[in-house]
Amino acid sequence: MTRPMLNDLHAFVTVATRRSFRRAADDLGAAPSTLSHAMRALEKRLGVRLLNRTTRSVSPTEAGLELLERLRPALTGLDEALDAVQAFRGTISGTVRINAPRLAATLLIRDILPVMSERYPDVVIDLVVEGKLIDIVAAGFDAGVRLFDSIPKDMIAVPFADPVSFICVASPAYLERFGEPQTPDDLKRHRCIGHRVPSGKLHRWEFERAGRAMTLDLNGSVVLDDEELMVDAAINGLGIAYVASPAAEAALRDGRLRRNLPEWTPASDHIGVYYPGHRAVPPALRAFLDVVKTKRAD
Structure with a gap:
């Protein structure tokens, strides 16, 4: 044969x-x-x-x-x-395939990829944006990016970016017209922007204060599957949105949005870059992880 x-x-x-x-x-x-x-x-x-x-x-x-x-x-x-x-070539090259949701991909492009491009010009970052949690090994990815709570336990995870909290935000014009909620229960009388997660379910709004936790099913006349669109909808006065803090930070900073119920913010979680621990780490992926760790230490 x-x-x-x-x-x-x-x-x-x-x-x-x-x-x-x-x-x-x-x-x-x-x-x-x-x-x-x-x-x-x-x-x-x-x-x-x-x-x-x-x-x-x-x-x-x-x-x-x-x-x-x-x-x-x-x-x-x-x-x-x-x-x-x-390692004997003196330069590192190769392709690193990464799976990440849109928000994490935005942070990678802003904070990590410029440094990668400068330090390792021969490394290609193949970034696939996907909201659904997948098996990165079976799908042929070198690494994934998710909240730590979502990362499979058999993976090695490296913290990436500042801790993320889920917060309520609305435009000043909306709050002037409808008032500002004082408790999570007040949200039931407001227009709330729904978030459909990749599984097809609607995201539940979670709150925590002094050890007391609350979970509410809140949706208004608008349901979206993208946090950037949810932020845009809130800026345009369509209601109160419940989003990850990095998605709203620019609009909060320039006054287009105001934060609601800050004292009811649930515990924060880190975003992590994760990869399988049962195999050797290729040089290109190692270089990427080193940049992530360096930026985290800055």
């Missing part, structure tokens, strides 16, 4: 993991038809069917699953070996 080429094995792992020729092609920078032909050639060379194909999906056969499980650690080890050689 002629041994398969390494590129074909890597392509098989990508197709079997992504379970889609189209998504795998996007990852590999190839045409779906090219990948399909390559997989058929690989199956012919090995003399065994590796993939079940339908018009809508691709899934590994029993033989394909066996090959996938054995190839993954082997290819990971090969990638780590090649990454280790970079």
Whole structure:
């Protein structure tokens, strides 16, 4: 039997993991038809069917699953070996794929990426904005960014940015017209801007004061799935928004928004950059993490 080429094995792992020729092609920078032909050639060379194909999906056969499980650690080890050689080049290069929600991505672009560009010009940051919490390893990401409470326990997390609190904000014009709430219960008589989270559920408003916690389901005539749009809606007088503090900081600073119920602010949480701890850290990711740690210490 002629041994398969390494590129074909890597392509098989990508197709079997992504379970889609189209998504795998996007990852590999190839045409779906090219990948399909390559997989058929690989199956012919090995003399065994590796993939079940339908018009809508691709899934590994029993033989394909066996090959996938054995190839993954082997290819990971090969990638780590090649990454280790970079230290002898004198420069660090490579791509760091990061998954983050929009607000965290905005903070990365503002605080981290300019430093990365200056210090490590040969490192490419491939930043994918996604609100839904995903398995970054299965999806092929090197790192993710989330609130610490949302980070899987088997990941290593590095604090990033100042602690985040969820706060109520409204425009001065809205508060002059409808009054300022004195307690969370007062919000039931106000126009509240709803927040639909990636799961499809509406975000519940949480409050805490002197050990007393409250959770309310509050929504008005506007429901949005993006915190920047929620801030814009509040600035335009559509109601009171409940958002992460960094999303509103600019509008609070210049007076377009005012904060409500500050004494009822729940406990804050850190944003963390997280990555799997069971594998060696590639030089490009290590460089990114070093910048995050340095900025945090400033």
